Amino acid sequence: MKINRRQFNYGLAGGLLALPLRRIPLQSALRVNGKRIMDHILALAEFGKNPQGGVSRIAYSDADKQGREYVLGLMRAAKLDVTIDAAGNLIGRRQGSVASLAPLLIGSHVDSVPEGGNYDGVVGSMGAIEVAQTLAENNVTTRHPLEVVIFQNEEGGLIGSRAMEGELTEKELDLVSRSGKTIRDGIKFIGGDPVKLGGVRRRKGEIAGYLELHIEQGGILDAEKINIGVVEGIVGINWWDVTIEGFANHAGTTPMNNRQDALLAAAKFIQAVNRVVTSVPGRQVGTVGRITAVLPGAPNVIPGKVVLSLELRDLDAAKIKMLFERIQAEAQKIAAESKTKFDFKEINVNIPAPTDPRIRSIISDAARDLGLTTKQMPSGAGHDAQDMARLGPVGMIFIPSVGGISHSPREFSHPEDIANGANVLLHTLVKLDKV
Numbered sequence: 001m002k003i004n005r006r007q008f009n010y011g012l013a014g015g016l017l018a019l020p021l022r023r024i025p026l027q028s029a030l031r032v033n034g035k036r037i038m039d040h041i042l043a044l045a046e047f048g049k050n051p052q053g054g055v056s057r058i059a060y061s062d063a064d065k066q067g068r069e070y071v072l073g074l075m076r077a078a079k080l081d082v083t084i085d086a087a088g089n090l091i092g093r094r095q096g097s098v099a100s101l102a103p104l105l106i107g108s109h110v111d112s113v114p115e116g117g118n119y120d121g122v123v124g125s126m127g128a129i130e131v132a133q134t135l136a137e138n139n140v141t142t143r144h145p146l147e148v149v150i151f152q153n154e155e156g157g158l159i160g161s162r163a164m165e166g167e168l169t170e171k172e173l174d175l176v177s178r179s180g181k182t183i184r185d186g187i188k189f190i191g192g193d194p195v196k197l198g199g200v201r202r203r204k205g206e207i208a209g210y211l212e213l214h215i216e217q218g219g220i221l222d223a224e225k226i227n228i229g230v231v232e233g234i235v236g237i238n239w240w241d242v243t244i245e246g247f248a249n250h251a252g253t254t255p256m257n258n259r260q261d262a263l264l265a266a267a268k269f270i271q272a273v274n275r276v277v278t279s280v281p282g283r284q285v286g287t288v289g290r291i292t293a294v295l296p297g298a299p300n301v302i303p304g305k306v307v308l309s310l311e312l313r314d315l316d317a318a319k320i321k322m323l324f325e326r327i328q329a330e331a332q333k334i335a336a337e338s339k340t341k342f343d344f345k346e347i348n349v350n351i352p353a354p355t356d357p358r359i360r361s362i363i364s365d366a367a368r369d370l371g372l373t374t375k376q377m378p379s380g381a382g383h384d385a386q387d388m389a390r391l392g393p394v395g396m397i398f399i400p401s402v403g404g405i406s407h408s409p410r411e412f413s414h415p416e417d418i419a420n421g422a423n424v425l426l427h428t429l430v431k432l433d434k435v
């Protein structure tokens with residue numbers, strides 16, 4: 001960070017007192033313009049606005065394209081050099097004072113789920129643009145180049161950030177997104193070029209860091225009245241399909257002590273999952289969210305086969321493994337008691353993405369210097385930051401979501417919390433730029 005010290009060289013003879021104080025870019029005094037962020041959030045809310053509230057700004061829809069045009073205008077007004085990369089991500093760049101340094105990235109996304117809210121992704125995107133504008137207005141030049149990145153299609157599978165990570169496959173480009181367009185056609189629609197995706201890819205070490213401001217989407221900060229969540233990482237998510245085989249038999253003639261009831265075993269299994277997950281300290285979660293099939297599915301037949309889902313999430317992959325092994329052991333006991341058989345098939349694994357410990361402490365320091373309270377916490381939801389974590393050190397800043405509601409038109413964060421979050425983003429960036 002460059003501090004203009006020229007003023008001090010004039011000395012008293014030069015009339016130091018005559019210099020307007022606000023021209024001295026004292027970085028600790030830098031603040032974002034909270035009202036301007038809110039104006040931008042409200043204006044963006046018009047693109048894809050639902051009559052019943054909230055937005056449906058699904059990636060690759062007309063509303064998404066128009067919203068992105070509006071965002072491009074904001075980026076230009078913040079004196080950023082704007083490009084759309086081949087994946088369709090919006091990138092606004094500002095030169096640093098040391099040309100050889102890798103860039104620092106800040107950003108989020110502006111696409112939404114169907115009937116979503118006005119804050120998920122938007123707070124971090126408008127916050128990042130505001131940070132760039134605040135730096136420009138105060139003539140502060142960072143040492144690292146700064147890039148504001150608005151990732152495309154976060155809600156449909158982190159498509160933009162995965163392209164940057166080099167993880168987006170050719171096969172995926174042909175999948176049909178929620179907009180009705182394939183991802184390939186969607187990327188073209190928003191100004192990208194799917195043939196040139198290779199050029200978007202960045203290698204490990206090519207970014208000096210990535211910071212993302214985001215609403216918590218849970219109710220912890222709101223309930224505990226804490227200003228800022230310092231995210232420890234984005235949890236790993238493991239999914240299995242669990243098949244329970246029993247024996248389908250006559251529900252009237254088969255005595256109760258002579259049954260192989262797969263659904264009864266499933267009920268015991270669901271309780272066992274809850275018991276195992278809550279039996280050890282920590283913030284891990286486990287869910288049976290779906291009973292896919294109960295066969296043959298008649299009131300007068302004992303269920304012979306059940307298929308259900310199992311999901312486990314935690315910041316620590318070893319803990320997920322340990323919990324899964326305990327759940328399997330419980331399943332074996334249930335199988336023996338009920339004369340059924342359990343089979344587990346792994347469906348999907350997202351490995352945990354820890355944030356950088358050094359950036360976590362910078363976020364905590366920045367918040368403390370601003371007089372804000374903090375809490376360390378995991379992110380139970382996925383974010384573009386999890387892909388950036390494979391390219392360089394990342395940090396995430398959470399602000400309270402009122403009532404913990406998200407992916408809903410009722411999603412809401414208070415303007416003062418949004419301004420606080422953007423100020424923490426600004427000061428974390430300034431401090432990170434110096435190390």
Ligand SMILES: [Zn+2]
Binds near residue numbers: 109121383
């Ligand atoms: Zn989001």
